[in-house]
Amino acid sequence: MTVSTLEPTTETRTGPAAHLTDDDITNIGLELDAIREQIISERGERDAAYIRKVIDGQRKLELSSRAVLLFSLFPPAWIVGTAGLSVSKIVENMEIGHNVMHGQWDWMRDSKIHSTTWEWDNASPSDMWKHSHNEVHHTYTNVLGKDHDLGYGIMRVDEDQKWMPFYLAQPLWNAINACMFQYGIAAYDLEIGKFLKGRTDKDEFRRNAKQVVAKIRKHATRDYLLHPLMSGPSALPTLTANVTANLVRNLWTHSVIMCGHFPEGVQTFEKSSIDGETRGEWYLRQMLGSANISGSSVLHFMTGNLSFQIEHHLFPDLPSNRYQEIAPKVQDLFERYGLTYTSGSLPNQVASAWKKVFRLSLPNNFSLFGRGRNTETAAA
Numbered sequence: 001m002t003v004s005t006l007e008p009t010t011e012t013r014t015g016p017a018a019h020l021t022d023d024d025i026t027n028i029g030l031e032l033d034a035i036r037e038q039i040i041s042e043r044g045e046r047d048a049a050y051i052r053k054v055i056d057g058q059r060k061l062e063l064s065s066r067a068v069l070l071f072s073l074f075p076p077a078w079i080v081g082t083a084g085l086s087v088s089k090i091v092e093n094m095e096i097g098h099n100v101m102h103g104q105w106d107w108m109r110d111s112k113i114h115s116t117t118w119e120w121d122n123a124s125p126s127d128m129w130k131h132s133h134n135e136v137h138h139t140y141t142n143v144l145g146k147d148h149d150l151g152y153g154i155m156r157v158d159e160d161q162k163w164m165p166f167y168l169a170q171p172l173w174n175a176i177n178a179c180m181f182q183y184g185i186a187a188y189d190l191e192i193g194k195f196l197k198g199r200t201d202k203d204e205f206r207r208n209a210k211q212v213v214a215k216i217r218k219h220a221t222r223d224y225l226l227h228p229l230m231s232g233p234s235a236l237p238t239l240t241a242n243v244t245a246n247l248v249r250n251l252w253t254h255s256v257i258m259c260g261h262f263p264e265g266v267q268t269f270e271k272s273s274i275d276g277e278t279r280g281e282w283y284l285r286q287m288l289g290s291a292n293i294s295g296s297s298v299l300h301f302m303t304g305n306l307s308f309q310i311e312h313h314l315f316p317d318l319p320s321n322r323y324q325e326i327a328p329k330v331q332d333l334f335e336r337y338g339l340t341y342t343s344g345s346l347p348n349q350v351a352s353a354w355k356k357v358f359r360l361s362l363p364n365n366f367s368l369f370g371r372g373r374n375t376e377t378a379a380a
Contacts, residue, residue: 016267016288019338028287028337029280032314035329039318047319048108055096055113062088066227072237081238085245087302090252092121094304099320101130106317121219123186125211132189138316142261142268142289156360158268163363170361171354181250186212252302256293259349260309262356263291265342286313287334292327292343299346300324310341 017025065084072078097120099105105113119126140146144158155174156167177184190208194200223242231238267288277285293299293307300307300323308323311330318326334341344352 017284024337025280025284029283031333032283035326036315039322043319047321050321051105051113058088058091058096069238069241070231071234072231072241073234078237078241082241082244086248089121089245089249090302093249093253095301095320098304101126102134103317104319123182123216124189125215128189128208141286141313143271143274144268145271159364167361171358174357178251178254179247181254255350256303256306258353259293260291260306263349263352265340266291283314287339293346293349294343295346
C-alpha cells in the first residue's frame, strides 16, 4: 500500500498526482461537483420506486425463506431456505441498510426509509455505525491514524507502520473477523481499544455496550431460538440454516469491503496531508484511496453497489442505483487527468487484498512476497 502525502503546493507534489497542477485539481473538483449536481437534479420517482421495490423484495424473500425452513428437516427445503435467507441478509445489509443509513434516500422524505429512523439487521446499532462510518471513515478516508477502518485496529495496513510480532497473526485475525464480521464491526464501533486505554467516557461506553448487547440478544433470540422452535421437528436444521446464512453474509460483506479498500493500487495518506484540504483535494483522496470490482449487474446489486467503491466514496449520499451510470464519467475523468482507475474482478481483488494482509504481517525486509511497495508523496 502506497503512503501518500497530499501537499497543498505543486512544488512538493510527487507520486501518482505529481503531474497535476493546482488548477487541474480544482477542475477535477468542479467536474465531480457537476456530476453530483446532475444526479441530484434528476433523481425522482424512478429512484424511489427502485429502493421501495428492493425493500419489498428483500422482505418477501426473507419471510418465504424462513417459511421454507420450517420444513428444513428435508434437505431440499434446507438448501432452498438457507440460500434464500443468505441472499436476503446480504441485500438487507448492503444494498438497503448501508445505503439508507448514508442518507441516500433521505430526499424522499419517507420516514420509513430515512437515515434517522432505519435500524438494520446487524449487531452494530445504526447510530454508532453512522458515527464511525459516515462521520469518521468517509471524512478521513485512508488517512493513517484518523481512519480507523484501516485494519480496524487489529492489522498492519502499511509498511510505514512499525512492525511488531503481534502482526504475524493478522491473517488469522482477518479470517476470524471475516467469519464474525458483524460482531467485529460492533466491537469496532464501540471503540473498545480506546476504552481499555482510558480514553473514552465510561458511562457513555456502558450505554453503548448495553445497546449492542441488547441488539445481539434480539437477533440471536430470533435466529437461534424462536425460528428453530417454530420449526418443531426441523428445529436443529433450521438452527444450522440460520448460522450458515449469517456466516455467508459475514464472509461476503467482509470480502466486498476488503476489495474496496485494500487491494494493490489503493493508497493511504499521512495526517499532514489533509491540513487545509480543498474540495478538489478531498475528491482526489477518495479517487486514489478506493478500488472497484468489475462484474455483472447481479454482482453490483449483491455488493450494494459497493463494487463501485470509487464512486461511492466520491458521492456517498447519492442513490446507489446511480453508481453504475456515473462510473463511465468518473473513469473518463481518471483517464483525462492521467490517474489510475483501480478495478478488477472479484477473485483478483480478493486475492490482492489477502496477499497484502499476509505481506504486511511480515517485517518490511522479509522478501517472501516481495516488498511490492513504493513509498511516495502525492498531492491533491
